Amino acid sequence: MRESIGFIWLRRVVLTLLAAFVVLPLYVIVSTSLKPLGDVRGLFTWVPSVLTVEPYIDIWRTVPLLQYFTNSLIVTTASTVLSVAIAILAAYAMARLHFRGRRAFGLVVLSTQMFPGILFLLPLFLIFTQVQRAVGLQLNGSFLGLIITYMTFTLPFSIWMLSGYFQAIPHELEEAAMIDGTGRVGALVRVIIPVAKPGIIAVAVFCFISAWGEVLFASVLTNNATRTLPIGLQAYASSTTVLWNELMAASIVVSLPVLIGFALVQRHLVTGLAAGGVK
Template sequence: MLETRGFRILRAFGLTFLSAVVLLPLYVIFVTSVKPLSDVRGLFTWWPSDFTIQPYVDIWTTVPLADYFVNSVIVVVTATAFSVVLAIMAAYALSRFEFRGARTFSLVVLSTQMFPGILFLLPLFLIFTQIQRSIGLQLNGSYLGLILTYMTFSLPFAIWMLAGFFASIPKALEEAAMIDGLGRIGALIKVVLPVARPGIIAVAVYSFITAWGEVLFASVMTNAETRTLAIGLRSYASQTDVYWNQLMAASVVVSLPVLIGFILVQKHLVAGLSAGSVK
């Protein structure tokens, strides 16, 4: 059915309104980040009367933002890398081999997405505490503890998505590679993984974004030495004052890695999500 002129106008108005709702907070963040603190404390203006980039300079000295940045990179990159590797192995086994309990395992993996993350906070904390008492391995307040925590949340989705992506790749490709002399592992590395690159990139981006902005578990399972960016942003608010312009500037800086990464892999991300969902 052909679209009427009124419908097109209504759709354009609706999309414009939704875009404004999304972009307006981002605009306020940017404008606040280039204002002196005295302007921020006054009546809000849509453009700074005194444009300055000083807040972007001060954010590195007001709080140890560089240390928080390094902590986040260590934790997030490590958790993402291990999640992708383990998800590839588990998803490939589910999509290529038939074994007892495969369906049950898939349902259990998918069912973990039904529960809110806060439900696992206390159990994980108690498990880490018991591990420390039993074998002396420090997990609470360490990089390793936070890495394992993030992996528990990114792995189920990664396995479920990659299993569907691998299942959409014809087995004949691997069989032809193995006839030519490659083993199962060689066929996986040289044939399947290159074809599955969009799905792998989509999983990596999801895992990275989920861990990069996580606040709840990072606030409980980190200390002053392992604090991540999402928690470090709260340091711009003291008991007596809040450096709003620096807080907004730091928020812009923290968002840049995710924004740049998304732009670079956008094509592969869309392809990977589409393929996994269709299968």
């Protein structure tokens, strides 16, 4: 069916508006990060009168950005690795094993995605406080507490995604490996995981992004020593002024790990999401 001229132009206009909606804020962020603070505080101009890279140098001196970066990397990497590792085992059990309560377990995992994160903030804080009183293990303000907290929302999604992905893998592959003498665990490691690699990578990317940019839990469950990047960026604003150029520069630097990760695993990510049924 041939498209009409009117439809073609309408599509061009809509796509142009959508592109402008995405590109213009990015341009403002980049251009602001390259302006001196005096120009930023003045009347906004689309074209900077002076370009400088000093904000990208000053961001490391104004606040301990490297410490926040390291904290985020530790917490995000640990929660991602643990979530994916546990999810692989749980999802494989849901997809291949038949046990009592299997359906109820799947419903519980899926139902956790229905509630906003703020509902879990106070219960987690109280649980961490009670654990510290009972056994002396400090979870509030520690990396361990934040890792456990992030896993409360990354792990259920990972199990749900991977269970659907594992179910789409033909049983014959696994049965052939078991006929050759490989046990169920061996079949999982040698057959299922390599075949499910795109889905596992897609889930890992989701876990990493969710933990990397999380603000709500980190604002309550961290202290000066364990503060993460999303909370650390607030230090560029004080009661008297906001260092907008440094804030924009830091935002760009903070976004680089996610952008690089997307670029490296884009092919696997698209394949994994498509196979997992995410539209």
